[in-house]
Amino acid sequence: MTDQDNGPPAGASGTGGDAEASDQEQRRLALQCLVKGWEDALNKGxxxxxxxxxxxxxxxxxxxxxxxxxxxxxxxxxxxxQIAAGYFSPKESQH
Incomplete structure (x- = not known):
């Protein structure tokens, strides 16, 4: 799983830097939450x-x-x- 995404659908992205920074922060926070939940599930067997x-x-x-x-x-x-191109391949630094 990576911090990258497929991008917003056409017409759904913001128009300026602040909106993009906010989108990037949202993705970063979402990823942190998802990784924590993933790790919790694995730790529970x-x-x-x-x-x-x-x-x-x-x-x-x-x-x-x-x-x-x-x-x-x-x-x-x-x-x-994207799978064939390695887009979702884990990076060693993530594990």
Missing amino acids: VDPQTVAITALSTGLTGLVDTLGQEGARMVAEKLPE
């Missing part, structure tokens, strides 16, 4: 694959909720190419 599948499912549900089915589909369409 939940299988890593189960945590990953549950996180992915929860994330996709959130995308559908916020972007609608079409917006979520557009984000998900990019995933195979």
